Amino acid sequence: MTILIVILAGGAFFCLYRALKxxxxxxxxxxxxIMSVIFTSITALVALKYKLAYLLDLSIxxxxxxxxxxxxxxxxxxxxxLDD
Amino acid sequence: xxSFIGWASIVxxxxxxxxxxxxxxxxxxxxxRMQAATKCVTLGTCGIMFGIFLLSGxxxxxxxxxxxxxxxxxxxxxxxxxxxxxALVFGVKxxxxxxxxxxxxxxxxxxxxxxxxxxxxxxx
Numbered sequence: 460m461t462i463l464i465v466i467l468a469g470g471a472f473f474c475l476y477r478a479l480k481x482x483x484x485x486x487x488x489x490x491x492x493i494m495s496v497i498f499t500s501i502t503a504l505v506a507l508k509y510k511l512a513y514l515l516d517l518s519i520x521x522x523x524x525x526x527x528x529x530x531x532x533x534x535x536x537x538x539x540x541l542d543d
Numbered sequence: 544x545x546s547f548i549g550w551a552s553i554v555x556x557x558x559x560x561x562x563x564x565x566x567x568x569x570x571x572x573x574x575x576r577m578q579a580a581t582k583c584v585t586l587g588t589c590g591i592m593f594g595i596f597l598l599s600g601x602x603x604x605x606x607x608x609x610x611x612x613x614x615x616x617x618x619x620x621x622x623x624x625x626x627x628x629x630a631l632v633f634g635v636k637x638x639x640x641x642x643x644x645x646x647x648x649x650x651x652x653x654x655x656x657x658x659x660x661x662x663x664x665x666x667x
């Protein structure tokens with residue numbers, strides 16, 4: 460179980476490399492989005508390990524926040540307003 | 544048997560997620576990177592959540608994991624699609640081996656193809 464969490468954290472470090480080095484703005488945005496989805500998985504595995512059901516609420520909230528943030532940045536890159 | 548299937552699902556999901564992150568580092572282009580990362584991480588997260596549901600059964604942990612899996616399965620591809628469209632309109636260059644750009648052709652524009660100038664080492 461701990462080994463799986465460590466492997467996922469290594470994947471998050473790959474995303475962090477791309478977010479720091481990415482040549483363009485959408486590279487950084489997609490790297491942060493993928494990193495938040497990986498944190499969702501890590502939170503779920505910690506919830507399974509310690510049998511804490513309320514940690515999955517945190518997981519669902521993290522997925523919602525990353526979705527809304529990525530969508531807003533995509534609209535900003537496209538040059539349109541948010542209600543278009 | 545259910546426990547074995549659950550653990551196998553979690554391990555396969557972690558493997559898919561790690562390969563997706565490796566694709567995020569290794570692929571040459573924004574669109575290729577987005578393709579690899581988004582699909583692999585979506586399937587991997589759904590595998591992990593389904594494995595947690597199988598391991599814990601019908602209690603609060605399992606049902607919340609199932610809800611989270613459905614939510615991730617819906618939202619991540621939508622966000623990546625919107626971001627890819629936004630990046631193409633924003634002017635991110637395509638890879639030099641790109642075969643077709645149907646979106647720009649339909650809008651009557653000229654595709655911005657990377658001619659290899661970005662392959663050189665960065666100045667920073």
